[in-house]
Amino acid sequence: MFTDVVTVQVRAGHGGRGSASFRAQPFEPLGGPDGGNGGAGGDVVFEATRDLDDLTSLAGRHRLAANPGQAGAGGRKEGRRAADLVVRVPVGTAVYDESGELVADLARDGERAIVAHGGAGGGGNVHRVSSINRTPTAAGPGEPGEERELRLELRLPAGIALLGQPNAGKSTLLSALTAARPKIAAYPHTTLRPELGVMFSDGGEPVTIVEIPSPRFLRHLERVRLVVLVVEATDRSGAKELEAMAGDRPTLTVHTKADLLPGSPRRKGIWVSAETGVGVEKLRQALFAAYQGAPAPAAGRPGPARVRLAPSVRGSAISVARRQWGLEVVGAPVARLLERYDLDTPAGFDRFQVALDRMGVSAALEEAGVRPGETVRIGDDEFEYQP
Numbered sequence: 001m002f003t004d005v006v007t008v009q010v011r012a013g014h015g016g017r018g019s020a021s022f023r024a025q026p027f028e029p030l031g032g033p034d035g036g037n038g039g040a041g042g043d044v045v046f047e048a049t050r051d052l053d054d055l056t057s058l059a060g061r062h063r064l065a066a067n068p069g070q071a072g073a074g075g076r077k078e079g080r081r082a083a084d085l086v087v088r089v090p091v092g093t094a095v096y097d098e099s100g101e102l103v104a105d106l107a108r109d110g111e112r113a114i115v116a117h118g119g120a121g122g123g124g125n126v127h128r129v130s131s132i133n134r135t136p137t138a139a140g141p142g143e144p145g146e147e148r149e150l151r152l153e154l155r156l157p158a159g160i161a162l163l164g165q166p167n168a169g170k171s172t173l174l175s176a177l178t179a180a181r182p183k184i185a186a187y188p189h190t191t192l193r194p195e196l197g198v199m200f201s202d203g204g205e206p207v208t209i210v211e212i213p214s215p216r217f218l219r220h221l222e223r224v225r226l227v228v229l230v231v232e233a234t235d236r237s238g239a240k241e242l243e244a245m246a247g248d249r250p251t252l253t254v255h256t257k258a259d260l261l262p263g264s265p266r267r268k269g270i271w272v273s274a275e276t277g278v279g280v281e282k283l284r285q286a287l288f289a290a291y292q293g294a295p296a297p298a299a300g301r302p303g304p305a306r307v308r309l310a311p312s313v314r315g316s317a318i319s320v321a322r323r324q325w326g327l328e329v330v331g332a333p334v335a336r337l338l339e340r341y342d343l344d345t346p347a348g349f350d351r352f353q354v355a356l357d358r359m360g361v362s363a364a365l366e367e368a369g370v371r372p373g374e375t376v377r378i379g380d381d382e383f384e385y386q387p
């Protein structure tokens with residue numbers, strides 16, 4: 001299973017209680033106040049690591065809570081500060097709060113962000129002595145830790161993406177260009193998750209390539225500089241559909257399985273056969289040149305269109321509910337649509353979109369005040385609203 005979106009509740013630690021203690025020594029039964037401060041509660045910290053491929057480790061853990069600080073004690077003893085709860089997330093994880101605001105973008109290995117601050121410890125009575133009150137009997141209870149709901153979205157940290165119809169030869173290309181060994185098969189839907197591989201230039205410079213197996217994973221185009229449109233040599237429809245999915249990113253069209261069309265006239269572009277190895281080296285050079293010439297994408301920008309929902313007719317048995325993370329479309333007719341269309345193919349995806357429009361889903365979303373880039377959930381699938 002590949003998980004690239006999770007919602008978690010984080011709670012930082014409560015501050016430790018301050019102590020309300022009085023010095024009690026032989027011959028001095030009523031000594032002055034000597035209660036120490038409580039220790040601060042632990043922070044909740046997210047740390048990016050290359051050791052994780054996705055967010056599966058957080059999928060079942062809805063609550064992440066740091067420990068409370070230690071209480072203060074007599075003899076002016078300060079309570080210990082609680083250890084932070086450090087939660088490891090894969091490199092490329094973006095963190096959003098309830099309002100959709102970007103809290104952190106953990107793009108580099110080892111990068112950390114405090115996502116919930118621990119509460120301050122309560123004051124011990126020794127610190128409350130004033131000119132008015134020489135013997136304070138009360139101590140501070142400590143502050144509660146910050147608590148909030150966060151949405152984590154992974155955008156794989158790749159520079160180049162391979163985009164194409166199922167069976168176009170993306171996995172084969174990835175294994176020809178990099179040391180990655182994704183599954184390759186003669187039937188569609190082999191790759192159920194985006195696969196990563198690292199390609200090296202002649203000078204030894206690395207660039208990470210991601211294979212996007214279906215339109216469900218378009219969110220992983222976000223950090224990418226160059227999109228390779230992978231088209232089978234025998235495919236007459238070309239790269240138009242793929243181009244639309246690449247959005248405004250620079251693209252390069254590559255025709256695969258050139259060995260299947262020996263000697264016939266060819267469209268313009270790069271032709272390769274991973275089977276015979278012809279053209280692979282040239283492709284590697286071309287990819288590097290195009291990659292280096294492409295601008296780096298702006299950080300934190302919204303992902304490409306997942307589904308375009310134009311306003312249309314109303315009046316079907318569907319409803320839209322606003323949730324913390326976006327909008328949810330509910331209703332049996334919509335659920336059936338998900339089963340009817342194959343969202344893993346661009347054509348199926350298009351037909352699904354048309355059907356949604358006809359059903360009035362777009363109109364319902366507009367009515368609910370949907371904003372561009374907002375998450376729209378239909379059944380178990382998530383989309384991004386693009387007007």
Ligand SMILES: Nc1nc2c(ncn2[C@@H]2O[C@H](COP(=O)(O)OP(=O)(O)O)[C@@H](O)[C@H]2O)c(=O)[nH]1
Pocket residue numbers: 164165166167168169170171172173183184185186187188189190191256257258259260272273274275276
């Ligand atoms: N003849 C030929 N077949 C290829 C070539 N590249 C891939 N294939 C075959 O096409 C099928 C699909 O390849 P795959 O890489 O899994 O496609 P993906 O779904 O786009 O990842 C497999 O049976 C491959 O062996 C090629 O250059 N020539």
Ligand SMILES: [Mg+2]
Pocket residue numbers: 170171172182183190191211213
């Ligand atoms: Mg594949």
